[in-house]
Amino acid sequence: MNAPEKLKDTLNLPKTDFPMRANAVVREPARMKHWEESGIYAKMQKKNLDGPSFVLHDGPPFTNGDVHVGTALNKILKDSILRYKNARGFLTPYLPGWDCHGLPIEHKVTKKLRASKKEFDSVQLRQECEEFSKSYIETQRAQFKRLGVLADWEKEYRTMDPGYEAEILRTFADFVEQGLVYRSKKPVYWSIPCQTALAEAEIEYYDHISPSIYVRFKVQGEEGNAYLVIWTTTPWTLPANLAVAVHPRESYCEVKTGDVSYWIAQPRVDEFCKECGFSDYSIGETCNGSDLAGKVTRHPFIDRDSPVVSAEYVTMDTGTGCVHIAPGHGLDDYLTGLEHGLEIYCPLDDGGKYLDDGQIPQELVGLSVLEKADGSKANHAVLEILNTTGSLIAQKEYHHQYPHCWRSKSPVIFRAMDQWFVSLDKEDLRARCMDGLKDVSFTPEWGRNRIHGFLESRPDWCISRQRSWGVPIPVFFDEDGNALLDFGLIKFLSEKISVEGCNLWFSQTPEELLDGYELPDAWKGKKLIKGQDTLDVWIDSGCSHKAVLRRNEETSWPADLYLEGSDQHRGWFQSSLWTSIVSSQAAPYRRILTHGFVVNGEGKKISKSDGKPQTADSYVTKYGADVLRLWVCSEDFRRDIPLSDEILDQAVRAYRTLRNTLRFQLGAIHDFSQKEHGVEVEEMSPVDLWALSKTNELIREVTDACEKYEFHRAIQSINRFCSGILSSTYHDVIKDRLYTLDVNDPLRRSTQSALLMVFECLIKLIGPFTPYIADEAWAFGQSGGEYCEDALSLQNWPQEKVLGSGEIAVSDIQNLLDFKDSHVNEALESLRVKKEIGQSLDAEVELHIFGDSKLGEILKRRSLVELAELFIVSSVVVKNLPSEGTNYVTAQHAPGTRCPRSWRWVPELVYVEPWGEVSPRCAEVLAKFG
RNA sequence: GGGCUCAUAGCUCAGUUGGUUAGAGCACCGUGUUGAUAACGCGGGGGUCGGUGGUUCAAGUCCACCUGGGCCCA
Incomplete structure (x- = not known):
C-alpha cells in the first residue's frame, strides 16, 4: 500500500468493486449462464439429499406465445418458494412442464396454412402444430431462465411427449374401466357450409x-x-x-x-x-x-x-x-x-x-x-x-x-351432436372428490370453498372435442354408428403410442392400429371406422400428477404444493382432482396456493388498449429480472396484483436501496477476515450486539412470512431493516469507528465481525426473492470478485445468533436509540434550523435526566463516549435532575476545536508530524503510520 | 345475471380476540452533509380506513345494503 499523502488517506473509508449500478440487463444473463454452467440446480439438490423432500408440481403453461407477465409472476413465486425451501434443507426437485395441445395453437396454425393456400390433412396439421409448440417451448424456456428460475430443464415434461400421451390414454382407460364414460348429445357451434x-x-x-x-x-x-x-x-x-x-x-x-x-x-x-x-x-x-x-x-x-x-x-x-x-x-x-x-x-x-x-x-x-x-x-x-x-x-x-x-x-x-361424457355422479365420484379435499390445505383458505362450489355444481364432463391437435379418443365405430369403447383396447393402444406418439392414430388404418389385438367376438369381421374426436385438453394437464410425479424417481406423489392463478380452481386443480380420485382415490396435492391476476394501476384487467406491454420479456429487458421479482414479492399476491410504471419505479428504488446497503457493507469489511480478525459475539460492543439482535428479529419476521407464503411481508421487513435499522442507525453510528480508528482497533474489528454477520444474513434472506443481486453480493463478500466457488444457493437459511448476557446491553442501546429519536434529534434539528450547526458532530448535547428514571439507570451503565457515538455528536453531558421531573435534552454547538480528521470537536488538538493538528485519539492512530 | 373474492395515506403494505390522537417503507416538501455522493442523515405535510345504515358505552375491526374492481361461469 502506498504511503498516505493526505490526511483523508489515513482514514479507512469503504472500498469495494461491487458496482453501484447493477447494469442488470447485461450482467444478470451472465450470472444465469454461470449458474447453468456450474450446475447450480444439481448442486442444490445434492446438498439436501438426506433432507425431507418438498415437491412443488409445476402447472404447465400453454405454448403459444412469449411468456406473459402473469405467467412470469407465477414462475417467480414458484422459484422463490423453492429457493427458500432448499435453503431450509428440503430436497426440492422441480420439473417444469409445457401444455402443448389445444385449440389456440391449432387455430393459429390453421390460419397460417390456409393463408399459404396449401391443402393439408390432419397429419400435416398436427405436424405443424407440434413444430409451433416446440418453438415456443424454446422461447419460453429461455425467458423463464432469464427470470432466474432454477429447474431440472433436462427433465421437463411436455403433454405431447409420447410417454405423456400414453399416460393420458391410460387415465382415459381408467375412466372407461370404471364405467364412467358415456355417449350423449350436447349442442356445439356448427358451420353448415364447412360441415x-x-x-x-x-x-x-x-x-x-x-x-x-x-x-x-x-x-x-x-x-x-x-x-x-x-x-x-x-x-x-x-x-x-x-x-x-x-x-x-x-x-x-x-x-x-x-x-x-x-x-x-x-x-x-x-x-x-x-x-x-x-x-x-x-x-x-x-x-x-x-x-x-x-x-x-x-x-x-x-x-x-x-x-x-x-x-x-x-x-x-x-x-x-x-x-x-x-x-x-x-x-x-x-x-x-x-x-x-x-x-x-x-x-x-x-x-x-x-x-x-x-x-x-x-x-x-x-x-x-x-x-x-x-x-x-x-x-x-x-x-x-x-x-x-x-x-x-x-x-x-x-x-x-x-x-x-x-x-x-x-x-x-x-x-346437438354426439359427444363423450364422464359421469361425475356414478360410483359416487363427485362425493369422493369433495371428500378428497378434506386432506388438502388451501392458501388462501377460501380456495376450498371455491373449488368445492365448482365440484358441486358442474354438470357431467364433456371430454370430446372435434379437433385435430390433441390426444385422440381411441374409439372405433361400425357402419351403423355403434361405438367400440374398450379399456383393454385403449390400454393396448397406449402402449403403441407410448413409443410412437399419437400421430399413429391419425396416420394408420384401423387394421394397422388393431394389429396384435383380439377384438371382442361381436366386433370381429366388421368394417371399423376410427373416431375423429380428441380429448379435452384439461385431461392432458389433469394427468400430470401421474405422468410426472409418478414416473420420475426424483418426485413423489402426492405433491406438497400446487401453485397457480385463481382461475385454476375451475381448471387444472379440478381436472387433476377428478383424474386423481379415479386413478388413485386421493387428491394429488397436499396444499393449493393461488395467486390473483396482474391488473393495471387502476386495478383493471390489463389489456392491449392500455398500451403497456404484456410480455415478461419487455419488462425484464428494461428493468432486469431482480426488479421484476422484487415487484412480484412486494405484492400480496393472493389478491389482484397491480402493475404500473409507478409501481415498478418503486421496485427499482427498493432495489437500489438494497444494492447500496450491501455495497456499503462490502466496502466496510473490505479489510476484514473473519479468520484473522473475527471477534466472538460475547466480546462485541453493545451497538454491534444491538445490530445482531435486530438481525435476529429480521430473521424471525422473514422466516415467519415465508412459512406463510406472505412474501410481501418479508420484503416490507427487509426494506424497513435496510432503512430504519441499518442506513439511518447502525451504519450511521459505526462510521466513526470504522473510518477513524486504527484498522485493528478491537472496537472496529468487533463492528466488522457483526457487519459481516448482518451482511451474510441479509443476503441469505433476500436470496429467494432477488437471487441475482444476492448471489453477486455473496460472491463479492467471499472472493472480492464476480463469482465464487461456494455459491449463495448452496448456503443454508440463516440462524439467529445467541446473544446470551449481551441482551442487557442490547436493551440499553435500544432505549438510548429510542431516546435519540424522541429527544436528541429534535434538539439537534432546532440547532440546525437556527444555522448553528451543520452535521450533528458539530453539536454537544446535554441530557437532563430524572435520576430514578429508567434512562437514569441505563446511563449509570454507559459511558459518555458511548453516548456521543450513539448520538453521533462530539460530546455528551449528563445533568441529574432533582428527584421530581421529566427528562429533557438541550443542545449547543460543541466547544473546542474541530479535528480535521475525525470531524469531532475536542477541547484541544495535538500536533502530529507530518499531518498537523488532530484530536488526541486521531494522533494515536496516526502515530502508527510512522 | 350467478358463484367466489377484493377495497386502509400518491404507491406497496401492517393493523392482534371491536377499546386511548390509525402505523411502516417508498414517494413528496423543507433541510443538512459532500468520508455510502446518480449515495446518506434530520425534520415535515399527507388517510375520518370505498359509501350508507345498523349493533355497541366504544367499529378500520361485527351485521345489512350499496358502489367500484378481479377471477370463473352464464
Missing part, C-alpha cells in the same frame, strides 16, 4: 337481421283459451321445442284480449302489447313464475306437449319472460333440458336439413336452416305453418350481432 364443429375462438360476430316472432303455446288441461307466449329470433328451432321456461321469482300476469288470455311476465307486458298491436286489453290474474312451472302447454304445430319449467337465467330485458326451450339448439336450453330430464333433441343432419324422424312435419323435412341472401328456407316454412295454425301473434325484423363461421362467414347454428 364442422367450431369453438368459441372460431366464431366472429357480425350484424345480422333475424325474424323476431311472438308465438303462443296453449295451456293444457284448463278451461278457456289461455296461452303462454314465447319470443324467439330463430323460428327454425321451434320444431325442436320441448319446453317453455319462466323465471321462478318474477311475477306474471294474464293479458286478456278478446276471448283469449296471454301469460306474460309483468315487466314485459307494455312492450308485448305494443309489439302485438293490442289496443283493447285488460290485465287479469297475476302469479309468480314458480306457479306457472309445472303446467303443460301444447306445441303449436307438432303433436306433443311442452312443459313449463323454471330457469334462473330468464331475463326481463327482452321477450316475454317465457322462453322457448330447444335443448338441442342452445347451451342454456341444453342445461335446462338436463335439469328437467328432457331429450337433447336435434332433428338436423350435418347439412342443416330437417330429418324425417316421424315428428318433423313433412313440409319441413329436407329443408335447410342455413341463411342465404333470401333468408332461411326453414324459417320461411316454419313461419308459414305458424301463420296457418294461428300461433303467430306478431312478427318483425330484429337487428343484432350474430355468430358467424370464421371461414365461410356464414351464420352458425347451435346443434
